[in-house]
Amino acid sequence: MCRTFSQPITLQSSEDLLARKAELCDELLVLLKEAGVRGSPKDACLVIAGVLDNLANYHDDVASLAAQWRPFIEPEPSALRLIKGDNHGSAHPEIIPRD
Numbered sequence: 786m787c788r789t790f791s792q793p794i795t796l797q798s799s800e801d802l803l804a805r806k807a808e809l810c811d812e813l814l815v816l817l818k819e820a821g822v823r824g825s826p827k828d829a830c831l832v833i834a835g836v837l838d839n840l841a842n843y844h845d846d847v848a849s850l851a852a853q854w855r856p857f858i859e860p861e862p863s864a865l866r867l868i869k870g871d872n873h874g875s876a877h878p879e880i881i882p883r884d
Contacts, residue, residue: 809844838854
C-alpha cells in the first residue's frame with residue numbers, strides 16, 4: 786500500500802532513537818558474553834555471526850557489520866576444502882571429486 790500525502794509521517798523522537806541505541810548496546814553485550822563462553826573460537830564466531838545477522842533485521846546500524854561476519858555462517862562449498870600443506874603449515878586448496 787502506498788502512502789498518500791494526507792497520511793502523516795511519523796518521526797522517531799530523539800528519546801526513541803536513544804532507547805533503540807541503548808537496546809542495541811545491551812544486545813551486543815549479551816552477544817559478547819555468549820561468544821565468550823563458547824568452547825572454541827569457531828563456535829564463538831558462529832555465535833557472533835548468527836546474532837549479528839539476526840540483529841541486522843531490527844537495527845540498520847549493524848547491517849554492514851553483519852554482512853562482514855556472514856561468511857562464518859554460510860556453508861562451505863562442497864567441491865573445495867582446505868588441507869594442511871607442507872609449505873610451513875599453510876593451507877592449500879584441494880579439489881574433491883564429486884560422487
